[in-house]
Amino acid sequence: MNTLAFPLSDQPFVAARPRLFSIAYRMLGMRADAEDVVQDAWLRWREADHAALQSETAWLVTVTTRLAIDRLRARQNERASYTGNWLPEPLVELASEEHTPESAAEQASDVSVAILWVLERLAPEERAAFLLRQVFDEDYPDIAATLGRSEASCRQMVHRAVERVKLEQPRFEVPAESHRELLAKFMQAASVADREAMKRFLAPDVAVVADGGGKVNSFLRILRGAGRIAGVFYWALEHAFPRRVQYRMATINGAPGLLRYVDGKIESAQSFDFADGKIAAVYIVRNPDKLRNVPASPD
Template sequence: MSETSTFTALRTRLFSVAYRMLGTRADAEDVVQDAWLRWHDSDREAVQSAEAWLVTITTRLSIDRLRSRMAERASYVGWWLPEPIVEFDEHTPESNAERASEVSMAFLWVLERLSPEERAAFLMRQVFEHDYADIAAMLGKSEAACRQMVHRAQQRVQQQTPRFQVQKEQHHALLGRFIAAAQLGDRAAMKTMLADDVQLVADGGGKVNSYLHILHGAGRVAGSFWSLEHQYPQQVAYRQARVNGEPGLVRYVDGQLESAQSFRIENDHIVAVFIVRNPDKLTGVPQTIF
């Protein structure tokens, strides 16, 4: 197999690693491109496993890129959310290749709480199922240190992720009912679908108006949807879509793209809402309703 075909066959996997590490398409694509350049210049006869070599390089490059982005994210206006991957066709090859729970907005939001090396160790072990010897070689650490990092990261992730997988049909149905209530401006109906301790995280990046604090409680979250409908009567429209592998919503105001939204659901109630409004993160989404 040629160097190009070998890399092409692994490109989707490399992008999956880089995107989960970095949370933006542009950074992930840059890392994958850097990995290609290093692969092109490498002594491939000395490489025992092309996949192991490329995943290691991609992981190390992602750690370096994430470290360089930490200062930028620290000064980011409001809350930083990953760039959403929005698909209106549920049967694309990319959709079939991903397990939604491992790329969901809720999952990536939790990963933002980890250090770059913790994030890499956790992903390599829990998502990509590498053994600790491989992870230790990737990170230049002992196996014991990697086990400890994964253990700490797993504790944090388990505290903030759903305990039960929600069926896609149930997720779709709940969002359908929620859209109907939102478009009617029915706060009472929306509240019945929201957990009492629901939270809403919005990312405007200082480019558009957005909440700078996390909203807590069914009343406040329902009120945020009601207020937009009240401000723009008959002008707010929703489309259901896959957002990071899970059923989500894309919202348009007066025909123009306003946000992409992801929902975490437990026990048939919405427990978290993630709304990306930063236009820089929505360039891959249709800008006008269709």
């Protein structure tokens, strides 16, 4: 949607649009789905009685959240039959690129692939309550109004979600630059297939979660162990694609990540979790449907 094409009456929607996209993407994990939800919210906005709204932003947030919940429910059967692990579509930003209206979603650590991977375990309303409270700092009365639930029910949902996220995804507050430096060293080791050097940058219990969606070969189960994971990267360089692989640093969902190219074409987007100066988890998106908005070549 072109901002310049909006009439003055639509300016409240234009101002709220980055926030609405952020909500929808965090709920759905797919750019196209998030954009469709924002588009549907705009269509409803055009039909609304604006004079009767107490808060235009609150109305837009409510409509977007409910639309996202409905779409997530509709997608649950599809995701339940998905081949292998389901990871979100990566939001990739290169250093040379200009920021877009949606870049607010890409700049926040709370939209990381690791967090969205955990949120997939939550029910749609529970996920919405968690995001509205923990990410967007909404008050409980507003969350209750958005979800059509009691405040007590919303508090319970948020509490359960917070405990689940803490249990499955501990947070480590480390400067992004430190992550970037560690990742650059790992990328260098991976680029020359130095298996022992790669192991030094990996936590002993490091895990790899891969998403091929049944479209390309990928690991259907989570792999664990520094030796095994180093072997995965070594195998890709030395056996599967000898002298055909290139890595490129990128910002993926607001955090340092790697793009891997084979024969000059995008093969995967790789996100990382870090702990105690080591790589604790690797999330590899290989499903080509989720790489359509990733730079197609390393140049």
